[in-house]
Amino acid sequence: MITKKLLEKEVYAIAVPPTTLIYAPLTRYFILYEGTASLADVESEWLQEATDLKNIPQFVRNKGFALDHKKIRLRLNITTGCNLLCGYCSVNAGGVGEKMPEDVAAFAIKSFSRLAKSQKTEEIELSFSGGEPTLRISFIEKMIGLAKKELSNSAIKLSSRLITNGIFSATEFSRIMGLLREVQISWDGPADKTPRYSHNEELAEKAWDNIAFLLSQNIPVSVLTVVSSDNYLHLNEIIGSLYALGIRKFFLAPEDEVGRSYRRGEIDYKKLGDIYFNLWKFYRKKNIEINLAGTDIHSLSPFPCAVSAPNYSIAPNGTISACTITFNDQSKFANSFMIGSVKTGELCLNTKAINRMKGLHVLNMKGCRNCFAKWHCKGGCMYAKRNNQLGTLPLEHCEMIKTVVKKKLLETVSEE
Numbered sequence: 001m002i003t004k005k006l007l008e009k010e011v012y013a014i015a016v017p018p019t020t021l022i023y024a025p026l027t028r029y030f031i032l033y034e035g036t037a038s039l040a041d042v043e044s045e046w047l048q049e050a051t052d053l054k055n056i057p058q059f060v061r062n063k064g065f066a067l068d069h070k071k072i073r074l075r076l077n078i079t080t081g082c083n084l085l086c087g088y089c090s091v092n093a094g095g096v097g098e099k100m101p102e103d104v105a106a107f108a109i110k111s112f113s114r115l116a117k118s119q120k121t122e123e124i125e126l127s128f129s130g131g132e133p134t135l136r137i138s139f140i141e142k143m144i145g146l147a148k149k150e151l152s153n154s155a156i157k158l159s160s161r162l163i164t165n166g167i168f169s170a171t172e173f174s175r176i177m178g179l180l181r182e183v184q185i186s187w188d189g190p191a192d193k194t195p196r197y198s199h200n201e202e203l204a205e206k207a208w209d210n211i212a213f214l215l216s217q218n219i220p221v222s223v224l225t226v227v228s229s230d231n232y233l234h235l236n237e238i239i240g241s242l243y244a245l246g247i248r249k250f251f252l253a254p255e256d257e258v259g260r261s262y263r264r265g266e267i268d269y270k271k272l273g274d275i276y277f278n279l280w281k282f283y284r285k286k287n288i289e290i291n292l293a294g295t296d297i298h299s300l301s302p303f304p305c306a307v308s309a310p311n312y313s314i315a316p317n318g319t320i321s322a323c324t325i326t327f328n329d330q331s332k333f334a335n336s337f338m339i340g341s342v343k344t345g346e347l348c349l350n351t352k353a354i355n356r357m358k359g360l361h362v363l364n365m366k367g368c369r370n371c372f373a374k375w376h377c378k379g380g381c382m383y384a385k386r387n388n389q390l391g392t393l394p395l396e397h398c399e400m401i402k403t404v405v406k407k408k409l410l411e412t413v414s415e416e
Contacts, residue, residue: 011047012372013038016406023409024050025300025375028057032413060300070122073306074112075313076105077327078139079131083167084203086196088226088255090325093131100316104342105143108314111347113150123157129324134168137175144179165196166207173210174217182220184251185211189231189238196226208245215246222249227292229255229266235275239290243283250290252276256394269400277407294377295404297412302361304378310339310357318343322357323382337382373405 014021020037023030029050033041049055081097082089109126116124126147128140144160151158159181166185188194191204214221223242225231231238239250254267276292283290305311310322321327323337339357340349360382362374371377380397 011039011042011050013042014372014406014409016410019410021406021409021413022046023372025372026060027051027055028300029055030409030413032410057300071309072112072116072119072121072124073127073309073311074108074124075127075129075311075324075327076100076108076143077129077131077313077315078105078133078136080316081135082130082132082165083135084132084165084196085198086226088228091131091327097131098316099136100139100314102139102142104314104316104318105139106146107345108318108342108347109143109147110150111342112312113147113156115347116151116156117154121156123159124151125159125161127161127163129163132165132167133162134164134173137168137172141176141179144176166210167203168210170210170213173213177214177217177219180219182222183214184222184224185214186224186226187211187238187242188226188228189234193231193234193238194228195230211242211247212245220249221247222251223247224251224253227252227254227267227272232267232272232275235279239279239283243286243288248288250288252290252292254293254397256397269394269396270403273400273404277404280408281411292404294373294380294401295408297376297405297408299378300375301378302363302375304360304362304380304382307337307382308358308360310354312339314342320349322354325381371402373402376405377401 010026011022011024014023015036018035020033020035021030022033022037022039022042027050029046031042031046039047077091078100079097080091080093081095081099082093085094112124115121124147126144128143133140140162147158147160160179162176162180162183164183164185166187185207186196187207188196190208191197191199191201197203197207211221211223225235225238227235235252242250254269254272276295280290280292303309306324307322311324313321313324313327315321315327318341319327319338320340320342321334321337322339326334326337337357338350339353340347342348360379362368362371362377362379365374365379368374368377368379377398
């Protein structure tokens with residue numbers, strides 16, 4: 001619950017030489033002082049107005065401080081097999097892998113459809129991931145058909161998404177195109193700018209051609225770029241080429257935000273922050289969404305991700321995780337996020353574990369509580385925090401986020 005006491009603490013004097021930004025993040029109030037200033041320099045009337053409950057944006061009231069019970073996020077990780085072998089893959093996907101049996105997927109869809117109806121849910125977001133889910137096109141087609149059937153006599157909306165590396169047969173993919181609301185493709189750059197393709201130009205060209213194919217079919221496509229020491233100095237080139245192709249929605253996630261990484265610490269985060277901010281500043285004039293994880297100033301929430309919602313991410317063996325990155329026992333720290341199973345002919349949800357997930361937010365995170373950027377950063381990726389010996393993101397990463405958020409806020413101030 002939002003309280004007056006909490007809001008009174010949420011005002012910050014942020015030094016951005018040669019100025020000081022006075023910022024109340026929860027209400028989006030800010031003023032810019034020339035030179036050095038503190039909260040003692042601010043008129044009490046402004047502080048009272050800035051922290052008034054009535055000024056909290058509606059989207060914060062609706063989503064920022066309350067778990068979203070209007071949507072069930074059901075993610076079927078239908079295989080750990082993959083046609084690539086990326087070094088930072090959190091589930092060690094590759095080769096043939098483990099396949100989700102048809103009865104497990106069908107039971108999950110039926111169970112969560114019943115749950116949605118009993119909870120008066122408005123939408124089920126059904127996502128297919130892996131490994132590489134397009135290795136099982138027929139499976140996807142059949143499961144979407146089943147989900148439509150299960151919800152046919154209800155007012156519940158079904159939206160289907162696919163997360164893919166882009167290495168698939170366009171002919172086969174055509175069978176499910178009309179069934180998908182969105183496709184997210186991972187593209188880290190051409191073969192010589194990323195280890196994703198092991199410098200195999202044919203694979204890189206295949207993924208590129210498939211992005212172009214989906215755009216030509218008017219399929220909504222977003223691109224996730226994993227930022228590594230190999231490609232961060234080439235982000236201008238990578239984003240520019242994707243923009244020229246027709247992509248209008250970008251997500252950038254540093255390696256230490258996506259799970260396993262062999263080259264952690266090699267990114268110059270200060271330089272990455274400068275590169276990203278200039279990209280953001282340039283493309284926002286074109287109304288293009290390009291977000292680096294943790295720096296989105298237009299998003300306010302104490303919750304880091306869908307973990308707290310919770311998200312139901314189902315592994316091939318039927319275990320359910322609240323985390324989309326670590327969903328089975330092939331993932332490090334997987335047990336930290338396990339909330340149930342669909343393996344025994346019934347849906348088993350661990351209420352205690354789900355409630356623990358709901359407690360994962362910035363107000364309970366040491367090191368985040370007094371940070372002005374916490375409502376935008378949201379504390380960072382929970383899996384990355386489990387995967388780091390310090391229990392948090394690298395200090396250089398945190399400093400980059402705070403610097404970028406400051407610069408974005410100043411840019412917003414100058415416009416308004």
